[in-house]
Amino acid sequence: MFKEFLARLFGAEPSGKTAKDRLKLVLLSDHISLAPEVVEALKTDLLEVIGRYVEIDTSHVVVDFEHRDREIALTANVPILSMRDRPLPPPLPPIVPRANGVATAPAFELDEPAAPLAETSPPSAEAAPPAGEAAPVEAPAETCAPSETPAEAPLAGDEPIAAADSPAAGAPAAEPVAEVPVAVTAEPVVPQAVTPAPANGKRSRRRRRKGAPPPASMPKLSDAAKA
Amino acid sequence: MHELASEVPAEAPVAKVRGRSIVVTSGKGGVGKTTTTANVGAALAARGARVVLIDADVGLRNLDIVLGLESRVRYHVLDVLEEKIGIEDALVRDKRTENLYLLAAAQSREKEEVETAKMRALVEALRDRFDYVLIDSPAGIESGFKNAVVGADEAIVVCMPEVSSVRDADRVVGLLPNSMRPQLIVNRLRPGLVRKQKMLSVEDVNAILHLPLLGVLTDDESVIKAANRGEALSLDPASSIGSIYRDIAARIAGDEAAPKASAEPAPAGVFAKLGALFGRKR
Numbered sequence: 001m002f003k004e005f006l007a008r009l010f011g012a013e014p015s016g017k018t019a020k021d022r023l024k025l026v027l028l029s030d031h032i033s034l035a036p037e038v039v040e041a042l043k044t045d046l047l048e049v050i051g052r053y054v055e056i057d058t059s060h061v062v063v064d065f066e067h068r069d070r071e072i073a074l075t076a077n078v079p080i081l082s083m084r085d086r087p088l089p090p091p092l093p094p095i096v097p098r099a100n101g102v103a104t105a106p107a108f109e110l111d112e113p114a115a116p117l118a119e120t121s122p123p124s125a126e127a128a129p130p131a132g133e134a135a136p137v138e139a140p141a142e143t144c145a146p147s148e149t150p151a152e153a154p155l156a157g158d159e160p161i162a163a164a165d166s167p168a169a170g171a172p173a174a175e176p177v178a179e180v181p182v183a184v185t186a187e188p189v190v191p192q193a194v195t196p197a198p199a200n201g202k203r204s205r206r207r208r209r210k211g212a213p214p215p216a217s218m219p220k221l222s223d224a225a226k227a
Numbered sequence: 228m229h230e231l232a233s234e235v236p237a238e239a240p241v242a243k244v245r246g247r248s249i250v251v252t253s254g255k256g257g258v259g260k261t262t263t264t265a266n267v268g269a270a271l272a273a274r275g276a277r278v279v280l281i282d283a284d285v286g287l288r289n290l291d292i293v294l295g296l297e298s299r300v301r302y303h304v305l306d307v308l309e310e311k312i313g314i315e316d317a318l319v320r321d322k323r324t325e326n327l328y329l330l331a332a333a334q335s336r337e338k339e340e341v342e343t344a345k346m347r348a349l350v351e352a353l354r355d356r357f358d359y360v361l362i363d364s365p366a367g368i369e370s371g372f373k374n375a376v377v378g379a380d381e382a383i384v385v386c387m388p389e390v391s392s393v394r395d396a397d398r399v400v401g402l403l404p405n406s407m408r409p410q411l412i413v414n415r416l417r418p419g420l421v422r423k424q425k426m427l428s429v430e431d432v433n434a435i436l437h438l439p440l441l442g443v444l445t446d447d448e449s450v451i452k453a454a455n456r457g458e459a460l461s462l463d464p465a466s467s468i469g470s471i472y473r474d475i476a477a478r479i480a481g482d483e484a485a486p487k488a489s490a491e492p493a494p495a496g497v498f499a500k501l502g503a504l505f506g507r508k509r
Binding site: 014015016017019022023024026027030 | 389390393397398420424425426428431435
């Protein structure tokens with residue numbers, strides 16, 4: 001009784017409210033699971049993105065929705081066959097229309113602006129534009145050129161970074177985040193192993209100077225987009 | 228189908244307009260489908276309509292008990308479907324209401340034995356004779372549910388204000404064809420708990436289901452007593468629950484002015500809030 005009094009005093013949630021929340025959640029998942037074609041489309045897109053970075057066994061992929069405490073998690077079990085030496089270039093056309101005029105980075109970056117995927121791609125002189133930087137669609141040629149020769153053109157070199165940072169800073173939250181908290185787990189994942197050893201030092205330092213948090217190691221797939 | 232219809236004796240009253248067939252369903256068991264079917268059926272009959280209730284819960288016959296007709300049941304719905312007996316011989320007349328009939332479920336048979344096409348034909352045949360054919364669906368969404376729904380043009384969804392019941396009701400509504408325009412009865416609501424936010428309110432329930440509300444019934448011990456005796460509360464003029472069932476029947480019959488019998492609690496006053504804070508009896 002005293003406990004109840006305290007609970008009421010400190011605003012413990014009435015169970016009716018809990019029931020309402022649980023109901024909403026359970027129905028959300030019911031309705032999601034009732035639309036297999038949506039799950040299938042999501043799975044296709046998801047694999048396309050993951051497949052750019054690692055070679056995956058598409059025949060044994062399981063994408064599912066599962067209940068966590070107070071959220072529904074999207075779990076993807078993606079067997080990885082091998083790492084790709086270099087990420088495949090993203091298919092630009094499907095990303096552009098979603099950007100609403102604002103350059104929007106790939107979905108994995110949405111919640112991890114501090115560790116854009118660009119950091120994870122092995123930088124090399126002859127490289128095609130790294131995946132993360134391909135996003136600023138306004139000026140792909142510019143963003144590409146300075147990243148090849150950062151030392152010679154430091155001023156121009158800032159441009160792609162600013163552009164890459166902008167979705168994080170300005171940031172109307174892009175619509176893929178939606179209401180469903182999505183946590184993607186992939187296994188077996190070997191994220192640390194692929195952190196590029198060759199120095200991307202200059203670009204990292206510049207980032208830090210600009211006030212961005214230090215570049216993390218490769219964002220784990222399991223960290224991605226947790227709303 | 229025509230065989231079924233031909234069993235009806237020539238002197239039986241023949242409806243000029245075909246009756247309405249309404250399935251009472253819920254998904255979840257134990258929320259009050261059978262009680263609702265019995266009470267709404269009795270209330271419609273008391274208004275002068277000719278009503279037949281079909282217990283589609285083959286294997287778990289209960290509607291006869293709720294109506295107090297268990298001792299009169301000789302034949303059941305499967306006997307009719309298998310043409311062992313004519314419809315006329317299988318219908319049990321209610322002991323109190325002249326226009327109310329029951330077609331009982333088979334107790335020692337299984338749901339899977341019912342042929343869907345024949346069930347539809349049976350309901351069609353009964354619609355020629357009665358103003359209302361109310362079908363008491365079994366719990367679940369399997370064959371028994373499908374057979375209960377197949378002959379119905381309309382649906383009443385019974386739902387208790389609790390998570391599992393609302394979820395199942397939502398599922399069932401998704402399975403019903405849109406043309407059935409399901410309507411909602413919220414059953415066994417406890418206004419005191421709703422007031423203290425310890426139970427989902429009618430608004431909470433219908434924020435999920437979005438169904439036209441036929442009525443709201445409180446959780447009341449008179450329902451248990453009536454079931455013990457095998458009497459429909461809707462025939463008891465003194466019963467408050469009975470009057471809600473009568474209002475529901477009136478709405479079904481097209482009387483839009485009938486009150487929705489909402490049992491929503493009035494907003495709690497200061498004293499009630501204080502009482503709640505100090506742990507007055509929960």
